[in-house]
Amino acid sequence: MLFKSKFARAQRGFTLLELLVVLVILGMLAALAGPRVMKYISSAKSDTAKLQIEELAAALDMYKLEVGRHPNTQEGLQALVEAPGGATNWNGPYLKKKTVPKDPWGADYNYVSPGQHGTFDLYTHGADGREGGEGEDRDVVSW
Numbered sequence: 372m373l374f375k376s377k378f379a380r381a382q383r384g385f386t387l388l389e390l391l392v393v394l395v396i397l398g399m400l401a402a403l404a405g406p407r408v409m410k411y412i413s414s415a416k417s418d419t420a421k422l423q424i425e426e427l428a429a430a431l432d433m434y435k436l437e438v439g440r441h442p443n444t445q446e447g448l449q450a451l452v453e454a455p456g457g458a459t460n461w462n463g464p465y466l467k468k469k470t471v472p473k474d475p476w477g478a479d480y481n482y483v484s485p486g487q488h489g490t491f492d493l494y495t496h497g498a499d500g501r502e503g504g505e506g507e508d509r510d511v512v513s514w
Contacts, residue, residue, distance in 0.1 A: 431493075
């Protein structure tokens with residue numbers, strides 16, 4: 372009989388107080404770690420935009436080597452995947468996925484040729500979609 376009561380006590384499980392303490396500890400950990408995780412996610416989008424701009428710039432340079440010029444503003448980045456009218460020696464598509472990527476926030480990249488900062492300007496306005504900004508809202512540019 373003594374054995375039976377020890378076995379029954381061992382099978383009782385957790386008390387409500389023990390479960391509440393565990394939930395409070397998990398809540399505190401989430402409150403501390405959450406903002407840090409969000410910071411890394413937002414900086415990852417900016418880093419992704421920078422890498423995509425570098426990839427697009429390399430494709431634009433390859434286009435220039437074969438066609439003899441960068442696409443103008445009207446032809447835009449679409450000239451990297453479809454031959455624009457009058458582009459002789461076009462040997463594309465110049466992008467691996469055969470589509471022009473959107474920025475990490477879902478907007479089109481801005482392309483101007485000739486640019487104010489170089490032969491072309493390639494940029495995105497960040498999370499807010501407006502010029503300037505800080506943090507995740509800052510512009511990511513090719514120059």
